Amino acid sequence: MFNKTALSGVALLCLFQIIGYCQSAEPAESKTIVFPHHLLSKLRAQTADLDRQMMQQSENYLQKMQRREERIHRKLYRVDSTAAKELFASSAAQYQVLADKIQTDSGSHIEPRSGVYLPYLDSLQGALAFLQRNPSMLGTEGKLSAAGTTAELEAAASQFQALQEKMQDAEQIKAFINQRKQQIAQYIHQHANVQQELGKQLAGMNQEVYYYSQQLRQYKELWNNPNQLEQRALTLLNQLPAFQTFMKNNSQLSDLLRMPANYGTGAALESLQTKDQVMAVIQTAAGGPQAMAGLQERIQSSMSQLDATKAKIQQLGQGNGDIDLPDFKPNDQRTKNFLQRLEFGTDVQTAKNNYYFPTTTDFGVSLGYKLGHDNIVGVGASYKMGWGNGIQHIVLSSQGAGLRSFLEVKVRFGLSLSGGLEYNYAQPFSSYQDIRQIERWTQSGLIGLSKRIPAKGKYFKGTKLQLLWDFLSYQQVPKTQPILFRIGQIW
Numbered sequence: 001m002f003n004k005t006a007l008s009g010v011a012l013l014c015l016f017q018i019i020g021y022c023q024s025a026e027p028a029e030s031k032t033i034v035f036p037h038h039l040l041s042k043l044r045a046q047t048a049d050l051d052r053q054m055m056q057q058s059e060n061y062l063q064k065m066q067r068r069e070e071r072i073h074r075k076l077y078r079v080d081s082t083a084a085k086e087l088f089a090s091s092a093a094q095y096q097v098l099a100d101k102i103q104t105d106s107g108s109h110i111e112p113r114s115g116v117y118l119p120y121l122d123s124l125q126g127a128l129a130f131l132q133r134n135p136s137m138l139g140t141e142g143k144l145s146a147a148g149t150t151a152e153l154e155a156a157a158s159q160f161q162a163l164q165e166k167m168q169d170a171e172q173i174k175a176f177i178n179q180r181k182q183q184i185a186q187y188i189h190q191h192a193n194v195q196q197e198l199g200k201q202l203a204g205m206n207q208e209v210y211y212y213s214q215q216l217r218q219y220k221e222l223w224n225n226p227n228q229l230e231q232r233a234l235t236l237l238n239q240l241p242a243f244q245t246f247m248k249n250n251s252q253l254s255d256l257l258r259m260p261a262n263y264g265t266g267a268a269l270e271s272l273q274t275k276d277q278v279m280a281v282i283q284t285a286a287g288g289p290q291a292m293a294g295l296q297e298r299i300q301s302s303m304s305q306l307d308a309t310k311a312k313i314q315q316l317g318q319g320n321g322d323i324d325l326p327d328f329k330p331n332d333q334r335t336k337n338f339l340q341r342l343e344f345g346t347d348v349q350t351a352k353n354n355y356y357f358p359t360t361t362d363f364g365v366s367l368g369y370k371l372g373h374d375n376i377v378g379v380g381a382s383y384k385m386g387w388g389n390g391i392q393h394i395v396l397s398s399q400g401a402g403l404r405s406f407l408e409v410k411v412r413f414g415l416s417l418s419g420g421l422e423y424n425y426a427q428p429f430s431s432y433q434d435i436r437q438i439e440r441w442t443q444s445g446l447i448g449l450s451k452r453i454p455a456k457g458k459y460f461k462g463t464k465l466q467l468l469w470d471f472l473s474y475q476q477v478p479k480t481q482p483i484l485f486r487i488g489q490i491w
Helices: 002-024 039-079 081-087 091-104 119-133 146-190 192-222 228-238 241-250 252-256 275-286 289-317 432-436
Strands: 342-351 359-372 375-388 394-410 415-425 442-454 462-470 483-490
Touching: 039 081, 039 091, 039 146, 039 192, 039 228, 081 146, 091 146, 119 146, 119 228, 119 241, 146 192, 228 241, 342 375, 342 462, 359 394, 359 483, 375 415, 442 483
Parallel strands: none
Antiparallel strands: 342 359, 342 483, 359 375, 375 394, 394 415, 415 442, 442 462, 462 483
16 A cells, blocks of 8 residues: 555656646747857958948949049040930939949848849748847857847858848949940940941950859859858757748748748639649640640750750859850959969979989979969979989988979860979088078970869869970089979869
């Protein structure tokens, strides 16, 4: 009897604990997100930097295009003053309005976005808007107070809205310049007497429009590559049903794919045609049941052609719907900044032993600057290590050093014409004091071919093979190796 009573008491106690836990359990909608404390400040700094770059690029672009229009105006005025006044009547004022707008916009007039859909940008915008409306769900990691985190959130959201408005301003600038380019081009094409005089300036406008479009595309692509910290934050938010509901009702994607209010009800199906009704209409239009097979073949053929065209467009625009077709050969480095155009490389070159030198290996490093179209200019340095005179006499030693300069110009078939001037200290040394004597350095003049083998990697970009002729080697005393083969890595 005692055991039954004790057992019943334990069961009741457990039941009370379970009920108490269920009553105190926090519902999914009220969970607190432990947000990475430095994500908001990092996001604000990143957005502010991109905002500054976009404003600077847009201002420079407007200034360049306005100067080109002024040159066209002056040349056209000498030929047809009436047409020049009509064509350029208000262009200066319009340029000034756009320049003032991109300087003063601060994110208070956000319009619905148009053009290419950016998934990460949509998710980030939704995350900031959701946390602003639900600050109680925002926790901290202990390094910021709740008030401090909320302030960081407000600042990040404000900066993000300012960037969005700058992107909209940039699209308006692009649309305006395209319109001006078309107006000027239409006049030039209709008047043969000014085509030769103004054709060069019009070609320059076309190039500027293309490069500005490419720059805007690069800025947009930055928002499609979130880092690990941002992915972690979005993953935390996606665990909340409340956030999922918010994105379903407020995201840009939901606006594009919004369902009608009566979706799934009988009223929504009343106005829809049945399958039999659709088939009857198709048979009547195609000429009867016998013509259905031919119609299906034509549809399949059209779909195949459409898929092929779609693949070509995606290849041309790297999957981006905002495509500009240039009428010239673009410089793929024009829209990149200085650091993005730098290329780091390493290479090795081995020479067999002779009467004067042991077997040596040159280890070289280089830093190149991409001029465009796979043309590169740069500098480098090398260290010559000696290995001794055969497998039986391996002796490591410092056999020399070198300073390099080089130029690579792409020719055909993936080959580049290479040239360079090098200074080499080709004597054994044991300290830096030994190589300070400039008169002991010798010159090498190199010319040859280079071949790049690209590779897909985050840091490693490919392999470079070089076959070079040192046409100054015959003047060296002692004579050095005239034919050099180098193999290197591009980072």
